[in-house]
Amino acid sequence: MRRNLSLLFRLLRIQIRSQLQYPASFVMEVLSQAMILGFFFVAFAVTLSQFGDIGGWTLGEVALLWGLAEFSFGMMDMIFSGFDYDAFGPLVIKGTFDQLLLRPVNITMQVLGSRFVLRRLGKIIEGLIIFIIGLSLANVDWTLGRILYIPVLIFCQVLFFGSLFIFGATTTFWTKERLEILNVFTYGGSEIMSYPMHIFPRAIRLLFSFVVPAIFLSYFPMVYILDKPNPLNMPVFTSFLAPFIAISMFWLSLKFWRFGIKNYQSTGS
Amino acid sequence: MEAIIKADRLSKDYKIYKDHKGYLGALRNLFDRRFTLVHAVNDVSFRIYPGELIGYIGPNGAGKSTTIKMLTGLLVPTSGEVQVNEFIPWKDRKDYVKHIGAVFGQRTTLWWDLPVRDSLELLKHIYEIPSDRFKQNLDSFRAILELDAFMDTPVRSLSLGQRMRADLCAALLHDPKLIFLDEPTIGLDVVAKQRVREFIQFINAKRGTTILLTTHDTADIAKLCKRIMIIDHGKILYDGEFDELIKYYGGSRVLSVEFAEFYQDPTIDQAKIIQRDGVNVIYSFKREDISASKLIHQLSEKYRIRDLEVQDQAIEDVIRDIYENQLLYN
Ligand SMILES: Nc1ncnc2c1ncn2[C@@H]1O[C@H](COP(=O)(O)OP(=O)(O)OP(=O)(O)O)[C@@H](O)[C@H]1O
Ligand SMILES: [Mg+2]
Numbered sequence A: 001m002r003r004n005l006s007l008l009f010r011l012l013r014i015q016i017r018s019q020l021q022y023p024a025s026f027v028m029e030v031l032s033q034a035m036i037l038g039f040f041f042v043a044f045a046v047t048l049s050q051f052g053d054i055g056g057w058t059l060g061e062v063a064l065l066w067g068l069a070e071f072s073f074g075m076m077d078m079i080f081s082g083f084d085y086d087a088f089g090p091l092v093i094k095g096t097f098d099q100l101l102l103r104p105v106n107i108t109m110q111v112l113g114s115r116f117v118l119r120r121l122g123k124i125i126e127g128l129i130i131f132i133i134g135l136s137l138a139n140v141d142w143t144l145g146r147i148l149y150i151p152v153l154i155f156c157q158v159l160f161f162g163s164l165f166i167f168g169a170t171t172t173f174w175t176k177e178r179l180e181i182l183n184v185f186t187y188g189g190s191e192i193m194s195y196p197m198h199i200f201p202r203a204i205r206l207l208f209s210f211v212v213p214a215i216f217l218s219y220f221p222m223v224y225i226l227d228k229p230n231p232l233n234m235p236v237f238t239s240f241l242a243p244f245i246a247i248s249m250f251w252l253s254l255k256f257w258r259f260g261i262k263n264y265q266s267t268g269s
Numbered sequence B: 001m002e003a004i005i006k007a008d009r010l011s012k013d014y015k016i017y018k019d020h021k022g023y024l025g026a027l028r029n030l031f032d033r034r035f036t037l038v039h040a041v042n043d044v045s046f047r048i049y050p051g052e053l054i055g056y057i058g059p060n061g062a063g064k065s066t067t068i069k070m071l072t073g074l075l076v077p078t079s080g081e082v083q084v085n086e087f088i089p090w091k092d093r094k095d096y097v098k099h100i101g102a103v104f105g106q107r108t109t110l111w112w113d114l115p116v117r118d119s120l121e122l123l124k125h126i127y128e129i130p131s132d133r134f135k136q137n138l139d140s141f142r143a144i145l146e147l148d149a150f151m152d153t154p155v156r157s158l159s160l161g162q163r164m165r166a167d168l169c170a171a172l173l174h175d176p177k178l179i180f181l182d183e184p185t186i187g188l189d190v191v192a193k194q195r196v197r198e199f200i201q202f203i204n205a206k207r208g209t210t211i212l213l214t215t216h217d218t219a220d221i222a223k224l225c226k227r228i229m230i231i232d233h234g235k236i237l238y239d240g241e242f243d244e245l246i247k248y249y250g251g252s253r254v255l256s257v258e259f260a261e262f263y264q265d266p267t268i269d270q271a272k273i274i275q276r277d278g279v280n281v282i283y284s285f286k287r288e289d290i291s292a293s294k295l296i297h298q299l300s301e302k303y304r305i306r307d308l309e310v311q312d313q314a315i316e317d318v319i320r321d322i323y324e325n326q327l328l329y330n
Helices: A001-018 A023-051 A059-079 A084-094 A097-101 A107-114 A116-139 A143-174 A181-192 A202-211 A219-226 A236-240 A242-262 B027-032 B064-071 B093-099 B118-127 B129-144 B160-172 B190-207 B218-224 B242-249 B294-303 B315-325
Strands: B004-018 B034-050 B053-057 B079-084 B100-104 B178-182 B211-215 B227-232 B235-240 B252-259 B273-278 B280-286 B304-314
Touching: A001 A107, A001 A116, A001 B118, A023 A059, A059 A116, A059 A143, A059 A181, A059 A219, A084 A143, A084 B242, A097 A107, A097 B304, A107 A242, A143 A181, A143 A219, A143 A242, A143 B027, A181 A202, A181 B190, A202 B093, A236 B100, B004 B242, B034 B064, B034 B079, B034 B227, B034 B235, B053 B064, B053 B190, B053 B218, B064 B079, B064 B211, B093 B100, B100 B160, B118 B129, B129 B160, B129 B190, B190 B211, B211 B304, B218 B280, B227 B242, B235 B242, B242 B304, B242 B315, B252 B294, B273 B315, B280 B294, B280 B315, B294 B304
Parallel strands: B053 B211, B053 B227, B100 B178, B178 B211
Antiparallel strands: B004 B034, B004 B079, B227 B235, B252 B280, B252 B304, B273 B280
């Protein structure tokens, strides 16, 4: 494991070095990304100010949800870049995945190390700023448990989105093409997680509870942190299922991933 | 001697799924599991012993690369068994690949965007090659393969010949006892080919590395390999000495004659006219039917000859004959 990690960091260092070749333009790109993404929140905030609250949640409270989801998704999108179809699809289609199999190193590590999109810092910074805005606006009764649950949640959300990416990459072994519908769960999921979920129609809620259990990773935990009433009448423990769900999903996605690798057929020539 | 590679009744079928295009195409690919089977490798068995340099040949689509991919642990066999030393390649992949090297001529195994030097440096860490050993190997390969001119060039900018040399070096830095070379001379000019051949010979002779090599260039085989295996349609047709094969199937020889004047019917017993153009006539004859000197003697008694040349049938043609006429099927 130590060896794997040290190799991973070596691969990442190479990636980062080449992406920082032109530091000024890199910084500009990251900042403008953060701003573009931030405007979505600004527009939302302006709209919300006309109504006062959304489903009983104030702007600050939604900002906490929103910032957390953006931050985690950005982190994930950076760490798991190698599993993104743009990077992983060609590996399978062109058969360059062969080259990973020839190396005496864990395949997952190699895929992680194959790409690291540092530009995602834009989204991460944006998420962080919105989260901080949320902290200043919302009235949270901070207990030790609540404070500690925040980093745990971030970790769980990263794992959660990461599993979806791994799952999506694995399907490439069979489909060879981008499975667009998966974006509904990844990008759609992160979108949904930015809002208090009880405002959505039942069908959407069910989709994101049972098919892709995003609701357990943002809404329910945040109900606990903000001490909000729970209009969905869920038992209290649902606020604490995040680690369990994230870890099981990650485990499942890795199982599926292993299965996919076994079914890899390479390409001719 | 204990075999280094043991393949027993090894088979690989590829499943070719129907490829749906357009909207929802990918989704249908995932769930429409109808397929046709391609029997790429079919019930193949062989033994390879330490120190051998074996040519694995056959026409396009014969199953050579598929065999090599199973031997290197990239593909899981559909049936049959393969064991290399104490490893089962696909099962023990991570431990196994430490001990082998592979070059796939059609594509590089190096990092596309990295300079050659950095790629090799990365391999040092991946294979945990001790520094002094790494340096020794690199110095020696650099000299033989003449890598210095492009050590700092990104792999993607290398010419085919340069890339192949870099790949060969990369495959050998960790001192593998066994290497697989899938078309290491493909697309190379004569000089580059020669250099690669010399390197392969050097590795086999000086380091005792066992080498399994595929190629479409019969000159590679003639120069390098004592033993060959011929595969076609996924089945091994021949496994034995190259010289034996040529002696056995390549018995026919060619005599080209330029006569001093035009003859209406320059036929002669025991030789066949295979080409005729004015005073130039080409005969084909069998070594066991008549010797070259006897044939020439007979000819010169009947006709006036200006010039002549005797050739063995080109190895190329022998191999083609075997492929085309499926000679080895009996
Ligand atoms: N990844 C794959 N998926 C499906 N079919 C494949 C795949 N790879 C090879 N095949 C098929 O399997 C058969 C054997 O292919 P293989 O690449 O092993 O041949 P080869 O002997 O290496 O040929 P060549 O000399 O052209 O490289 C061919 O019919 C080929 O079309
Ligand atoms: Mg091939």
